[in-house]
Amino acid sequence: MRAVNLLPDARRSRPRASGGGSSSYVLLGVLGALLVGVVVYVLALNQVSAQRGELARLSAETRAAEARTAAFGAFGDFAAVKRTRLASVSALAEARFDWERLVREIAHLLPAGTWLTDLEATSTPQATGATAPAAAASGTASTGPSLNLSACAPDQRIVAVALVRLRRLHGAEEVKLAESKRGSSESGQGVSSAGTADSAAGDCGRTGTRPNYKIDVTIAFAPQARPEQVQGEDRRIPARLGGGE
Incomplete structure (x- = not known):
């Protein structure tokens, strides 16, 4: 059975158009998104x-x-100059060789009856001037100071003692005998009361009736003394070579 609406047309409810409400929601969503975008921007x-x-x-x-740093730049330059000068002075002090101690040691180490006739030293590795021939003859290639020593001795035993003792010089790395030559037996030079000859240049004269020996020795030293390298080593000179042990 079909239902019949008896209300007049003016009072009858009309059905809503489909899709009208959803469109308004979409519009509100778009407006909200625009508002959020504007706020974020x-x-x-x-x-x-x-x-x-x-x-x-x-x-x-x-x-x-930077302006303040530039104003203090001059003080920084002075500090750099000071550091450079201190480094230079320190390097010179470390490379300095104690020649006074060397002469004192030679005076104590040379055995009795031996005397020096010439002593030339250089603080640089390169031999210059009169020291070059002796260094070339000895074949010494040192990286530190070197010493060329000429002396006179009465016999070869004293020469051997002198060589062994010279090895005890502080900082000595190598001791080489460049020449050991006996004087001429016809030399007529006199002998002093101490037993040493009044020798001329290049001749050691006589001790008693025997000609003395002339020796040339080249000693190479380390650039710096390294005493820690000889700790524990027995560097005493035996009694048979003139030592005290």
């Missing part, structure tokens, strides 16, 4: 402006600091 723009202001402030502070 404004906040980002404000943040960028604040960061630009901070960057400008930091740039100004950097320029001011």
Whole structure:
């Protein structure tokens, strides 16, 4: 059975058009999204402006600091010059060789009956001047100071004692005998009361009736003394070679 609506047309409810409500919701959603986008854009723009202001402030502070640094640059140059000079003086002090101690040691180490006729030294590895022939003859290639020593001795035993003792010089790396030559038996030079000859240049004269020996020795030293390298070593001179042990 079919239902019949008895209400007049003016009072009858009309059905709503389909899709009208959803369109309004979509419109509201679009408007909300636009509003959120505008808010985000404004906040980002404000943040960028604040960061630009901070960057400008930091740039100004950097320029001011650079200006202060440039004003104190002269003091920095003075400090660098001071450090350079101190380093140079320290290097010279470390490379300095104690020649006074060397002469004292030679005076104590040479055995009795031996005397010096010539002593030439150089603080550089290269031999120069009169020291070059002796260094070339000995074949010494030193990296530190070197000493060329000429002396007279009465016999070969004293020469051997002198060579062994010269090895005890502080910092000595190598002791080489360049020449050991006996004088002429026809030499007519006199002998002093101490037993040493009044020798002329190049001749050691006589001790008693026997001609003396003339020796040339080249001694190479280390650039710097290294006493820690000889700790624990037995460097005593035996009694048979003139030592005290």
